[in-house]
Amino acid sequence: MEYEEFEKNTLHEIKSSQIIAISNVCFYLIISATKLIVGHFVNSTALKADGYNGATDTLSYLIIFLGLMFAKRPVDQFHKFGYAKAETLATLMTSVLISETGMWVIYKGICALVNRNDSRPDFLAAFVGIGIGLLTFIVFLINRHIATRINSKPLLASSHDQRLDAITSVTTGIVIVISSLGFAWLDKLNAIIIGVFMMRTAYKIFDSSAFRLIDGFDKGKLNTFKLEISKFKKIKKIQQIQGREYENDIYLSVVVQVNHKMTVEETTKLRDNIQEDLQKKYGIFKLDMQFSTK
Known part of the structure; x- marks a missing residue:
């Protein structure tokens, strides 16, 4: 959406x-x-x-x-x-x-x-x-x-x-x-x-x-989002995940570890796929995803 x-x-x-x-x-x-x-x-x-x-x-x-x-x-x-x-x-x-x-x-x-x-x-x-x-x-x-x-x-x-x-x-x-x-x-x-x-x-x-x-966020929801993101095979590890709610809108900030051989085009496509998946299933408004190779 x-x-x-x-x-x-x-x-x-x-x-x-x-x-x-x-x-x-x-x-x-x-x-x-x-x-x-x-x-x-x-x-x-x-x-x-x-x-x-x-x-x-x-x-x-x-x-x-x-x-x-x-x-x-x-x-x-x-x-x-x-x-x-x-x-x-x-x-x-x-x-x-x-x-x-x-x-x-x-x-x-x-x-x-x-x-x-x-x-x-x-x-x-x-x-x-x-x-x-x-x-x-x-x-x-x-x-x-x-x-x-x-x-x-x-x-x-x-x-x-x-x-x-x-x-x-x-x-x-x-x-x-x-x-x-x-x-x-x-x-x-x-x-x-x-x-x-x-x-x-x-x-x-x-x-x-x-x-x-004060930007408190339900820990159970974060765990659900974390499990959903982990389903993508190219994600090695989720290093950090934070959530913020603005009434009906949820913003996610995630740092994930991927293979160092992935290109910029591949990481962009991966992020778009994850965002589309989270929007359809949980109505996530915006996903800010950063990639790490460590």
């Missing part, structure tokens, strides 16, 4: 990701506003915490959308690999945002629990929580399917958070029902648990995006 085809496919994936991201901004804006308004009027600390969680997701998808817009910028003399890292940076920023909101939700939940606020939430809050939870789960399935098809890591990371949002909303609705029957403290405790889950999600997203941002 030629570079122009790769670039065209990448731009198509980014545009598709943008459409999904902005759709999710609208979706989360509506459901978070609904949770916050209903939670305020029916005195449900847990539903309000869930609403803040949704508001955070609204900002998260907005940040991802802006990151995807920046990632569309073409390669220039200062960015030879393009701007694809902007997607990873956007994902990293969302993890920080989720973490901060999670700490605030935990704080508010603890305050409500310590102050012994015995106000019981209304059943309306339960219906809102469960209904929105089921709707969010449907949206999660759609987003996961599309994100997997276009291989968008930021959207995949956000979809995992969306699954947790769906479970949290349904659980919140069930807890509110129990709280309404005389266990008001459960509503406050559930708010704290929501905050803890938000912190956990933030850590997982941060860990994954930070690993990619």
Whole structure:
């Protein structure tokens, strides 16, 4: 596959990701506003915490959308690999945002629990929580399917958070029902648990995006590529192999040992054959191969 085809496919994936991201901004804006308004009027600390969680997701998808817009910028003399890292940076920023909101939700939940606020939430809050939870789960399935098809890591990371949002909303609705029957403290405790889950999600997203941002690469993938290159008989030994990921694009840098009698034409043909093989099987974007006779 030629570079122009790769670039065209990448731009198509980014545009598709943008459409999904902005759709999710609208979706989360509506459901978070609904949770916050209903939670305020029916005195449900847990539903309000869930609403803040949704508001955070609204900002998260907005940040991802802006990151995807920046990632569309073409390669220039200062960015030879393009701007694809902007997607990873956007994902990293969302993890920080989720973490901060999670700490605030935990704080508010603890305050409500310590102050012994015995106000019981209304059943309306339960219906809102469960209904929105089921709707969010449907949206999660759609987003996961599309994100997997276009291989968008930021959207995949956000979809995992969306699954947790769906479970949290349904659980919140069930807890509110129990709280309404005389266990008001459960509503406050559930708010704290929501905050803890938000912190956990933030850590997982941060860990994954930070690993990619500092050019971390899966050792298992490198071993797979190494075995594939070793299948070519003219390769005596692979002296060094390094990988770098720019979202959906993988760049490989390899130093191999070959027979000293090989001509420049033969090594060029060998490199082209290996690159074509890796592109077809693993979607390698670019292969930088150097030859050694030692």
